[in-house]
Amino acid sequence: MDHGPAVKVTEDSVVSEYKTRVGLRFFAIYGIIFVGFVGINTFFPKLMMVRVVFGLNLAVTYGFFLILTAIVMGLIYNALCTKKELEFENASTEAEAHS
């Protein structure tokens, strides 16, 4: 049994596909960085002792970097998606005006 949507959702499939494509690419980039982190921790834990920046070692620097990268990539993703959604909305408004 289907309870129906909690809210009605309408969106152009081109916009949806664009967002999915961008999302998957961003996920792949972050995934590689995360796998690198887990890999070093697992197989080369002593490498994490190396001092990198501001007196912090690689373990702390890489950890902070992962957290900050998640935030920055999230903001970029939102900006790209919002831009595409606005383009679609403007095109829809123009099309309605012409008709």
Add this chain to the structure above:
Amino acid sequence: MIYTPSILATIIFSLIVITVLGISVYFSRQSASSKGYFAAGGTIPWTVNGVAFAGDYLSAASFLGICGMIAVAGYDGFLYSIGYLAGWIVALFVIAEPLKRLGKYTFADALDSKFNYPGIRLMAGISTLVVSVFYLIPQMVGAGALVTPLLGFPHYVGVIGVGAIVIFIVATAGMKATTYVQFIKGALLIVFSLVLVISILNKGVSTHPTDDYHEFIRLDGTVTGSVVTSIETSGYVITGEYSSGDKTFIRTEKEGVERWWDAQIDGVSATLLETLTVTQKADSEILYNGEPKEAEAFYPVGHMNKIIVDGEEVEDTGALGPFKYIETLEDSEVVRFSKTSFSYEGDSISLWSQEITSGSELMRPGLKFKVDKGSTPLSKMNFVSLMLALFFGTSALPHVLIRYYTVPSPKDARKSTILAITAIGFFYILTMYIGFGAMVNGVLDVQSSNMSAPLLAKSFGLFLFSVISAIAFATVLGTVSGLIVAASGAVAHDMMSSLFKGKEISDSTRVVIGKISAITVGGIAIVLGILFKGMNVSFLVGWAFAIAASANFPAIIMMLFWKRTTAKGIVASIFVGMVSSLIIILLSPSMLDKYGMAADKALIGLDNPAIISIPLSFLTLIVVSLITGKRKS
């Protein structure tokens, strides 16, 4: 540890609880329909939803568990922070918008919308229920840990109290009240954690962390053969010896009080280092450092052994910047306390001995997760398994999934997720400072790492302690409320629809079933919260992540991105993921220890099942989908 409750703490705690209950009563009138009860009518603004997301996610595991684990095991605790945060990337980039576009109430609705197959709804409902219960256990354990120092009540009173309040919130008001409780608590948690971190940095580190910090005694002993035979300090008489691995502990008696010492033997002499002990006598009497509880002889611990700043040894650093604080800890030495349990002459003894640990060891992986010294392929696999569970589990947690349905559009789902990531990421950076601050400020309760953050706050004054503890309690309330809404939604919507196939269930009946489910799940959580007392809450949450990642994640991801996925493939995948992860958890070394059995007898030596159960679930889905898809065509 021995705690004395305070009036100020009680007043602030009561104010927070009354506020939470007030919000519930206020919103109870707006949740008569099932849409209002389970998804707040899809009307929550993205800004509120984003902070509520953070409030929901920053549970007892994040605040109490991670800070506690960092305080005990250093950088390894911070790995939980990184894993929890990284999981949001999967939620944001892969799951949030596509799932929102399907526009339903629950995870099962979303799966069922593609296949309209009753087995999916039942299986997804069961999985939601199981994950929610596993996530509820640590929240309840956290609640129990909090009320003891805050109000002076025993652990079980805290668990029952949280259960009762949350059942009231959820059974009266549903998702809207839950959202606003999470919003307020999330905002307060981040603000006051920042205040705590500023206090930590402003204080810096010292070899004498507080004015009343215990001075650890050292005794000199004489060794004959390899046995400590006498103590040079007068008044101490040796009454026993216990050896475990490379450790030797000596029992002494002085003025009728028996104490245990860690003997560091060097040729014909020995240095005896003071330990902390909890002794359960054969007649059930419990002694703390050899004395009854009332003597208050059991003290908080955690201090620097040696502080090095810019190559020079100092006793006190004064205020430090955020980077300098970490650098200083890394260059210095900390005294940690490691636990040994044994039986001696009919007494059951838990002993914590001093362990000088270099900062460089603390600031890299290895103290908890065996990836370096003493590691085996299995121990490395255990670590990778945990990180997999955290990375893929977040986006499959029922109380996270349900938040995508409380906002009006996919755009709002995305924006609220990004706001949540920012708030959660910022908070997780703070956990690093709170955890290490607790480690070196003489506040740790060796019996429970869960109270590290609130006890650290106590060292900066009773007001900060009261506020932080009350927020932590509200943290538990917020998260437990969200989980119980998700669990009751699973029963009322998914399992009922499947069990009463073809029969129409009215909207109001669904809400009633949801409320009865909330009370039942709350009751189960209370019982389990009492049984799991003392285990680190972040460790327990790792299990919930593993089950979610194994049962739900493969189903969601394949439904969204693999066109050949079939309904039977989804059902089989959820079943296999859930059952395999549960079996591995129930037979894990940690659970064997809980059953009172030898942990090294575990059939599969993994504490986290994800590395086996996630691929197994994916494989099942692919194989079953290919077989059933072929038959259909």
